[in-house]
Structure formats: C-alpha cells, structure tokens
Amino acid sequence: MALTYKTIKFKFFELLPLFLLFFISLNGSSVIDLKFFSINIHYILVYYWVLRQPQSLGYGFIFLSGIISDVVFGFPLGVNALSLLIIAAVAAYVRVVTVRITLINDWISFIPALLIANFVYFLSLYFSNHAVDYLYLFNNSIFTFIFYPILWGLFSLIINLMKS
Numbered sequence: 001m002a003l004t005y006k007t008i009k010f011k012f013f014e015l016l017p018l019f020l021l022f023f024i025s026l027n028g029s030s031v032i033d034l035k036f037f038s039i040n041i042h043y044i045l046v047y048y049w050v051l052r053q054p055q056s057l058g059y060g061f062i063f064l065s066g067i068i069s070d071v072v073f074g075f076p077l078g079v080n081a082l083s084l085l086i087i088a089a090v091a092a093y094v095r096v097v098t099v100r101i102t103l104i105n106d107w108i109s110f111i112p113a114l115l116i117a118n119f120v121y122f123l124s125l126y127f128s129n130h131a132v133d134y135l136y137l138f139n140n141s142i143f144t145f146i147f148y149p150i151l152w153g154l155f156s157l158i159i160n161l162m163k164s
Helices: 002-027 041-052 059-073 079-097 103-127 134-163
Strands: 031-033 038-040
Touching (some): 002 041, 038 134, 041 059, 041 134, 059 079, 079 103
C-alpha cells in the first residue's frame, strides 16, 4: 500500500506541470490581469519547466497549449504557440550552456527569452492586423520578469516534493 501511495504521489507531481499548462490554457488565465499590472504565467511555467525538468513538458504539449490559448483568447491561430515555443527554445539553449543552477542565472537568462517571445508575439499580431496595446505588452513583460523569482521558488518546492 505504501509503495502504491508513493508511486501515485510521484506520478502526480511528475504530471503537475502538464496539468498546470493545460489548466492555464483552457481557463484562459495565462495572464493574471490585476488592476495595476499583469503577469504572464504561461511564459514562466514553460521557461522554468523546460529549463529544469524538460521531460515534464514536451514541445508538442507546449504547442498544443498555445493553440488552445489562441482559440480561447480569439487571437490568430499560432501566435501564442509560436511565442511559447520560442520561450521553450531559449530555455533549452540555456539548459545546455548552464553550469550551475541558480536563481540569478535563470532570472537573467529569462530576459532574452521574454524579449524575443514578445517581439514575435507583437510581429505576429501586427502583421495579422490585430490590435496591439504596446503599453500593456510592455507592462506585462516587466511584471512577468519581476514575478519570476516568486514562481521559481514555488516550482523549486514542487521539484523538491517530487524528489522526496
């Protein structure tokens, strides 16, 4: 019985990032939009888990999650999927070249991922004649970067629970 409970607990924590990814996509809450700021949890989730546990999130699941987000938000098909795949590609590159795992390294390397993904997001919306709110996109990028360490700590706690 104890072995079964332990394997169920391990499988749950192993699949938790995937559940979170699709919950965020299907719920339409990839962006936490508060009164003064907004945070793109989708980017943080994909970046962290591809960087630390790449076997937890596959690129196909990330692409599918982006397509679902496009349908839920009413964006042209592939805009969020392309942005999420760029975030995942930068995280995969950083995983290869990183020697030590620290919050500062991850946080600093999140900047180019965020910039490139938001640039592609902007270009995709711009060339598809969709309205783009520049100030909203800028504020979202800034506060997503600021809140990365908080979610980094939470996700690190989940990884520690997976190992125990």
